[in-house]
């Protein structure tokens with residue numbers, strides 16, 4: 001039995017046919033968690049789908065209409081890189097509802113994990129890179145609307161930059177002073193850190209491979225551009241620095257951790273060299289930091305395209321294990 005909730009619905013399944021995105025990975029993660037005794041049935045809660053009103057907190061009415069009516073242009077569907085269907089719309093609405101529920105549970109239990117979500121390439125007016133709507137942004141805006149939180153921080157550790165998230169939260173109204181620190185730390189061959197002068201009510205951190213999709217990377221509040229093929233030690237040092245810097249500038253009421261499995265060295269769409277153990281240590285570092293700061297964490301799984309699907313499943317399951325190791329113990 002876990003000390004927190006896992007959010008999941010069989011309706012997370014993405015009907016996209018044969019695709020580099022393993023559409024059944026969510027079910028497989030749940031099966032593995034249960035089979036290995038990491039989680040038990042009562043640990044799971046099932047979300048309602050998001051309602052259109054929630055989605056409209058982030059996305060434009062025109063875009064939502066196109067998704068509901070099936071009137072995306074051919075170019076828009078191509079850019080999304082997943083085949084449009086009304087069933088796919090339902091799956092994304094379901095996962096957005098899951099992220100809202102996970103954020104809500106995180107506020108009560110310190111942490112909650114949805115076995116899905118993390119669609120950080122979705123912009124207000126279009127989808128990209130397998131992402132139709134930005135579930136994490138929707139969850140944040142919904143909790144803000146309900147007066148449950150005022151501020152949030154997105155910690156995006158998917159190997160690809162969180163371009164949609166960066167744009168959604170760019171220039172939002174700020175209850176705090178704008179950042180005053182300048183960008184660029186000491187030159188380091190492993191990475192380049194860019195701190196944006198503009199911060200709103202949501203601070204976005206993206207730690208990603210620089211030479212990878214998306215080609216154009218709109219500025220997050222804090223971007224860490226990692227060079228190709230860095231391994232565990234360098235990655236973890238960069239993450240530790242990014243968390244310290246971000247939290248020295250901004251103290252959020254909720255962290256949304258985008259726990260992509262694709263920094264893995266055998267990922268088909270990634271070019272970093274992290275091990276499975278290093279990725280678990282990454283999760284643990286985020287959780288330990290959040291716990292030490294007293295900030296609840298909502299977790300989404302995001303990408304993962306390992307040559308062996310079993311490795312992707314292991315990395316995602318380890319995120320649950322790491323959360324239990326950190327949050328399941330006192331102190």
Ligand SMILES: [Zn+2]
Nearest residue numbers: 158159160303
């Ligand atoms: Zn990714």
